[in-house]
Amino acid sequence: MSTTTARPTAENGAPHRPTKNRASLLASIGGQNLSLIGALVLVLALFGILNDNFLSITNMQVIAEAATITGLLAVVQTVVIICGGLDISVGSQVGIASVVSAMAFTSAGSNALAGIAAAIGIGIAVGILNGVIIVYGRVNPTIATLAGLAAYKGIAQLVSNGRAQGYVLNNDLFVFLGRGKIAGLPVMVWLLIVVATTVHLLLKYTDIGRNIYAIGGNDTAARLAGININKYLVSVYALIGIVAALAGILLTARTGSGQPTSGSEGLELKAITAAALGGCALKGGKGGIGGTLLAVALLGCLENGLTVEGINSFWQNVAQGALLVAAVVIQQRRSGERAIGLPA
Template structure:
């Protein structure tokens, strides 16, 4: 009598959770939980909703940088100039707002500056054949110098009250601060891009093996330049948030040190520093 085929058992809830999170990230989550427990024991007010929302708002700007730095690391690149780009965008947004009286023009000007800086970074890496770390380290100093020159080394305040900037700094939606909503929207957009689109699949492929990706017909140059431009956009958003929170454009003080924080945050968040796709990650199914 022929043997009956053995039906594999469905994985349990714990195994499915580990597969979704990633085994390599489990230790990070355990450490985070332990840290939260320790802080809540040391301070009774730590787990209060108001305190947690303040912490979330305070870390939004750094969180945005970590998101795009993670995208670059997956691609197999890096950007050390994110902080100086945010500082330059902050100055430009405040100066345009002060001269035109329109926060919309200020935001658009900052985004345009961010795109331009990102394109410059990408083209230096591609056409100049410069290592991304070296290229963006040089541009860190360049963008910081431009911000200092156009601002005369001073914070650029804008007169009067602006509803959009006030809303970004102090507003809330459904009980959550506006700053946190900006972070959540950007995070959701990047998650969808990476997990549910061909663009995200190609980004993983380039980071995993750029030679194989090129042989598969992926235009690596376009992807690298495009991702650097996207980094510039998010850097500009962070710069606008800096201006909204401080009430002025900050050439350096509001963005100093964001570069190392972004890389550290991306690594601690579980991004594989060697780039490419984590085999344990799951993608959205496509019909």
């Protein structure tokens, strides 16, 4: 007497594991991230076909190094956007930290630690100042940090007379930060990995991260739940100041001197664009570090590819602006919110 063994199917009640596992994997990656991965692969393939050297290891390292500063700022921009805020002044914060690091280094007799400590100190002060103005001055974050964009840029130009300051490449620590490698990867990239991983773990696995999402999602409910919103906002802006200072130190190490504006202008647009492309809802409460890093990689490859192909650098600004608008439009469509001035 023969017997037949029924195969596990949806009809006889047994789960179809491959489909379930595949769906679980796709859900964990996220539709937004899958779109970014697809776009990144497309950009890599396109410029790889146009230029044989584009996909070389050397050029990939160039892209990674160039994207590090943007990546650092995009990571903390993600945090503040999730929290329901925004920081348009991050580029100017990088500039002032870069100048201070080089000037303190020179004044302290070529002491790299003095330069780094001074930059971190000014970063914390600027970040707390932004937070205090927003929280206790009750100023809209966009307006407050837009004012900071102009003010911090002006301060950097005043203290430096609008010129590059100092020379740091005679110091081993600055050379290591700007040009050193660990296990084949630039030190700058390792620093981005450490910061991004730390922030990701903070957001995903701690009460602090859950509270940040709660504040951005519904600040009234968060306040009623006992979350000290003021403390969180000031702390988040202080974190931005610290990471912007680190970016300023890396800018100094990479260029060899303190840069008041060169290398830092436009960083705020890149950081916000990366965060928005990565899935951050500009109204707060949604976003993640993984998507932001994918967007940073996409922007870095696009910028490098356009440069390698000799395309006018002005088009890079056009591309960034277009990508930011596209990201916001996609968010609005997905949320189902009515556009201003248009019927529902």
